[in-house]
Amino acid sequence: MRGFGPGLTARNLLPLRFAPRPPRPPGPLLSSRPAAGASSLTRAMDDLLRRAVPPTPAYELREKTPAPAEGQCADFVSFYGGLTEAAQRAELLGRLAQGFGVDHGQVAEQSAGVLQLREQPREAAVLLQAEDRLRYALVPRYRGLFHHISKLDGGVRFLVRLRADLLEAQALKLVEGPHVREMNGVLKSMLSEWFSSGFLNLERVTWHSPCEVLQKISHREGAAPVRDRGAEQNHHRHLLLHQPHTAGTAGRRAGNFPHQACPQGAAGQLPAPAMSKPKKDRVSTSRSDPVPVVIIGNGPSGICLSYLLSGHMPYVKPDAAHPHPLLHRKLAEASGRCLLDQDLDYLSEGLEGRSQSPVALLFDALLRPDTDFGGTADSVLSWKRQKERAVPHLVLGRGPPGGAWHAIEGSMVTLSQGEWMGLPDLQLKDWMRRKRRGLRNSRATAGDVAHYYRDYVTQKGLSHSFVPGALVTGVEMGTPQPKDAGPLFQVSGMLTTKDRGQRPFSLWARNVVLATGTFDNPARLGIPGEDLPYVHHELSVLEAATRAGTITPASDPVLIVGAGLSAADAVLYARHCGLPVIHAFRRPVDDPGLVFNQLPKMLYPEYHKVHQMMREQSVPSPSPYEGYRSLPQHRPLLFKEGQQAVLCDPHGHHQVLGVSLVLVLIGSHPDLSFLPGAGTSLATDPEQPLSTKRNPVEVDPFTYESTRQEGLYALGPLAGDNFVRFVQGGALAAASSLLRKETRKPP
Template sequence: MVYTIEFSDTDRGLKMKSEYQQETVHKEVVIIGNGPSGIALSYMLSGNLPYLTSTSHPDEMLATRLSTVGADGCLIDADLEFLASGLEGRSTNPVSLLLDALSHPCADVGMEEEPLVEFRKNGKEIDHVVLGKGLPGGSWHNMDPQILTLSLGSWMSLPGLPFNSKSSGEKRVYASSVAKYYVQYVEQMNLGKYFRNGVIVTNVQPMAEIYANGFLEHAKEDMNWVRKIEENDSINLCGNLDSKNKFKKCIISNAINYLWNRRNKKSNKCCKRPRDEQIIHEQSPDRKIREVEANCIEDESGQSETEYTDSHILCDSSNNSDFSVYCVRKLRSHDSTPVPSFFKISSCRYSEKVNWMVEAQDLDTGDITTYTCKYLVLANGCSDVPNKLNLSTGIEPDWLLYDLRTLVWCLDEKISEDPLHRMDPVLVVGAGLSAADAVIEVRGRNIPVLHAFRNKSGDLNRLLPEKMYPEYHKVHQMMRNQSSNYPLYTSYPEYTLTRLNEKKHTVVLSPKDGPPVELKVSYVIVLIGSRPDLTFLPSDADIAVKHNLPIDGKTNAVNIDKMTHKVKGYDNLYAVGTLAGDNFVRFISGGALAVVAELYKINEVNET
């Protein structure tokens, strides 16, 4: 539901719009992040549910448990905790392991069996929005397009659309192919209407916190969401007058305006949400939510008059009978998206409908949209912010980089400018697979590599079989064998980058024992992991398993209930994907299933 606000300048008798382009939209579910996790969740929220097609699983114990699923085979109604019991794999989340076991039976032992589950559009459509900075697919669009995936191409697919790569004859596929697949997936699955791409989430606030701070029922007169109405005032927003003539908006308006007031922005908003009791008789799968646009019309005498073109009674009070309604507005109805019959439109009481407020800013226009929702899902991954070394260099030089795609672009630019020029070495810092990718890319351009890493290289065979990942094993071999000479490669095990000299283009590497080394370089790329950008959460939010430590997908995920993916300690907040510890795409759909199953359970959805 969308509304716009106009308010008048009573001194000049003019009607003018706010200098800030704002709108407020209510959704049942807001998903932050449009990567694979957000896409899979949107697919299921749009009514696509998993059904068993067979119980003949190679794992006999799982097959026995699957036989207990209802006659229709729908997993939404099944006992997921029972079905997932005893399963093991590369995820710590039971439902993720379960759906993966049904989608890729015994994949970890090299078997390629047909899936035992299919998705059917038999569910209810839950109104939601997916917010993302770029194109659907998230961070896959930021990767070096020529990097091969760790997972097999078939494991990169999302429910309902197999991944078929034509760009590589290998079982692993290029990152560029995966990024294109996710864009195509959203288009072919008709999910585009749920996606708002090119926006950044700037603020998230729980309604309960605002209510507890007393900004809803006992707002002070000196704050901008409470105004005294004089007899001749022309008010262009709906509100209420008590016996003391104090202007009071509904709680949602108050909360939105409070947040805008904290940012020193003009705020004059009113919630335009239909009352539950007015629409309860209209609930059906075909019922439409109406868009409401509030405008004010003044007659020649300067008095405000009201014109209605919609019969809905709107929420403009806190359901307090002591207040009389004072409204000046014009309503216009427009068709919008269907509302699922099992989700009621909210009343004015925030606790029954609105639990979260999310502000999102358009990266192109700067316009801000405030979303109110009952359920909030964090699906924004863990690759937003690169980890950095503690270097006291002040302003970082432009030859210090943190992502491989930028390095590759810089190197190719230098080579194209002067193909015969011999470049100084590139320093790669880090011991992970991303650092190995950098080593491969730089050496592939006949540029020397200096490779510094803190710890001696471990055994890669336990993680990645050499037959499937020969390029990584080659880099690992070079990292371990100090006595051998490899072309265009020099390793510095147990060395740390401690200093940069911007003018001389040099770096200082300090060993665990011994004197430091100064080296001339062309570029430095630091690849030591990344973390999510959760700065939009309240400053006191502590949602990690290891409290007060940074969140990352490998060692410190979000503290969730493993069966429902609800964030512990918060109402109606969920986390999926790498934030929840699922670091491979093949497990992501299971997290989405856990969330959707919980929402169906909460709202007692009965399929028809």
């Protein structure tokens, strides 16, 4: 279970009140006569449940299985809506509970496996995986149906009413039994999780509150609702006039408890950054009053930097004992001093680890002292809020906080361990425990990670600095003027409004931080025919084609190009759908550089399964992997009209293959088209295209400021840090540099 469905909207939750049951939508014409009509109704119910309730995938494919077509869940909702009598609804719910619950055979088998492992001296990881299989077997099939219904528009409201019908049927003895009671408990648990108080936040009603929120409040207070946009400002004024203007003044404050799914601010507005002295909100800033820092990108890098710039200062705990002796001695030399004010070069000297960035290794060592050795020691840092040291800033992002994590299929699991995905002062495992979620083989799902990042911004009070829906189209250096204290940047772009319209914005900033990540532009082969309509660069295209039925097991093979994790995901998905696959990649299968050779088999069984298929199916031969063919050391040369791909084998011979679809999954590049020359002048080698792996932005390793442009910073993959646990070090270095600039800035 991850997060909540899109059925949780502001309309449903502010406040949560259900009107009397409306007339049910048109559904099947049903009769309550007990003879032939009842028999046909029973058959219709059974047929519906077989189609609508998603099957439970095999444990190994649980994270790669596509979601069922939306129409299947909608069919259930429509059919249920057409049942006019309580007895008919009770009959359907009884059949759902009885026939689509837990597979008791699987439970018995997995239980026996756990008991057997407990009696044998095996590694703890093997037992934990067996226990995870048992937990997976204990999930009833109808839970998947409820989960997917929750994603429909109004789906959660439907499930609330469904449970009300279930309780009514139990009270009237229309349906009984342990299976029904169990389903009621499962549904109750799901609804309790979605409507947990943990998703509610007390927010002050201000000038930025959406008009819809104010209408809800005024309705509850008996005030006149807002009837048009022209009355919006008067309505705001009605609610805000009674707020105190100074601390200690008695007065009435308006507030509300919004759900996480509700809009967080007035669409189309750029909020003013947090400042020591409040200023009027603005869509644009002038050259004479620039924003100190504009962060482009609202993923983990941008969120972490925003947290540090908002006045959250890291200090080493007085009684902390770091396991690294040299680092412990250095930290003791500056006891009681904020980490941002210390010499990061000196502190990070001598540290070694999985990153090339010394500050990334330092911050990681302080947050997770012995994690690389399997330890669970607590962070040696404590955090103090010092508002007077906050640096005003704005964080611009195309979507909600979390960046590209919201674009990844939510059931996918992270490559890194779950504990390494956390941000400062809020461990992911603690957040998941409060949300009653759990890790899968020590890894988190992309959906949970995206939800965590969005929740982090809210819980840490950073929302006022974040501007979702902002697409940056240009960053230019302003012409220097004598009164300027340093370089100024003009950041321009388009802002998506609440009505899906767009309007331009323009900001002046003293510093710009690039934190856009690397998932914007898929890497291309650069060969003829790559723009033909059957050649694609995203897995989502294959998912859409299988759901639409344009590609089936009877189609020509799908050609997947690449040997990374994205290509492996595509292979797993295609195999799950029964599609024939040709898998081509340029390296030999035993190349130590392949990512599969760097992943522990115990933690990543699905990827090692793909690697095994790549090795065993490198030549056509009978094997368990019918419909899959591996072509190592093959290079695509061109794609021809008529859906034909020409490949070159290791001996230089050409092969022409008929295919239904081509997926080129060989990585991605950042999109810095808003910079002059797409940012190539900032790269380590300005003569080559900018690449996060081979040619990143050249930055000072202890400030992350560009060595080629003063006032311009780069974080995360753009600077060569490709894992969340290490991007935070770049944020620490940048925050330390920006704080020093603000301290030196003349009044």
